[in-house]
Amino acid sequence: MQRREFNQLLNDILKPHTINDFCPNGLQIEGKNEIKTIITGVTASQALIDAAIEKNADAILVHHGYFWKGESQPITGMKKRRIGALLANDINLFAYHLPLDIHPVLGNNAQLALLLDIEIEAGLEPVANSVAMKGRLKTPLTGEEFANKIAQVLNRSPLSSLVRTDKIETIGLCTGGGQGYIDLAAEQGLDAYLTGEASEQTIHSSREQNIDFFAAGHHATERYGIKALGELLAQEHGFDVTFIDIDNPV
Ligand SMILES: [Zn+2]
Structure with a gap:
């Protein structure tokens, strides 16, 4: 499926336009145009990005993405490494915060x-x-x-x-x-x-x-919303979806 169509599909399901949030919902980092293989996870951490690169994924779909209200804006350090890895590997990042909670x-x-x-x-x-x-x-x-x-x-x-x-x-x-x-x-x-x-x-x-x-x-x-969304995308729309649980004690 084309990126634009995929974004529309997610927006139709989760209706982010109806919710006031602390981050942009939907496509946050643009990657390749054609999407078939998707990695899902709770947070777009470096470990999740590394797993997506290893699996040659076209897109990452998470609950906790980037660009939170109030966070430091410059793309340096940890933020540069994460975004740099996504761009270098042409991987799309989609994130849905409150729409995926409620x-x-x-x-x-x-x-x-x-x-x-x-x-x-x-x-x-x-x-x-x-x-x-x-x-x-x-x-x-x-x-x-x-x-x-x-x-x-x-x-x-x-x-x-x-x-x-x-x-x-x-x-x-x-x-x-x-x-x-x-x-x-x-x-x-x-x-x-x-x-x-x-x-x-x-x-x-x-x-x-x-x-x-x-x-x-x-x-x-917060593991279960993104998991359920991934299962729906696999079962009803034929995507190749893998949920990766990067454990976190908090
Ligand atoms: Zn959360």
């Missing part, structure tokens, strides 16, 4: 909820495109049981703050660095809040507002 089926939130048997019911924020979601566990579990389930499913023990004795039924969730939403979840009386990362203050929010908290890893919680 997509109702392929999104990071939706895919994580599916894996953890959470039924998403609504957005946590009172806006149309809420990044954080809320719902309930299909089978209520104690905090400890739910932490064990996360560890099993994500292959990584979560950092948790378990402050309640009752089982968890209602839960807020936001993959990645969504710890700031814990207060909104508490305000709405949810039993628990699940995200990728934790800050020092998150634990106080959990303890003082009696809400169980789980930080299951920014990387670990």
Whole structure:
């Protein structure tokens, strides 16, 4: 498929024009015109680029790309090496940030909820495109049981703050660095809040507002959206797609 057509296909699926984001969504670095072999991953790190070069990929498709609001603009050092390698090898870089978090089926939130048997019911924020979601566990579990389930499913023990004795039924969730939403979840009386990362203050929010908290890893919680998107591109559009998991403990 031609690059322009591929970009359009992704935009049709993820609708980035409907979302205010902190980075450009879609084609970020232009490479060759014809796209067949695609490497997907969470972040466009050097290791992912090296893997794409080795596999002779035409494009890299990620959740965390480049050109974030507020970052240093000059293309030097690490940034020069990454962009230089993409340009030298004529590899396209496509990135979708919030559109890939909130997509109702392929999104990071939706895919994580599916894996953890959470039924998403609504957005946590009172806006149309809420990044954080809320719902309930299909089978209520104690905090400890739910932490064990996360560890099993994500292959990584979560950092948790378990402050309640009752089982968890209602839960807020936001993959990645969504710890700031814990207060909104508490305000709405949810039993628990699940995200990728934790800050020092998150634990106080959990303890003082009696809400169980789980930080299951920014990387670990955001592997599944891009994976699901890649599988759709392979199954429905015939692309040769390989998901490469460059492990990250955060
Ligand atoms: Zn993220």
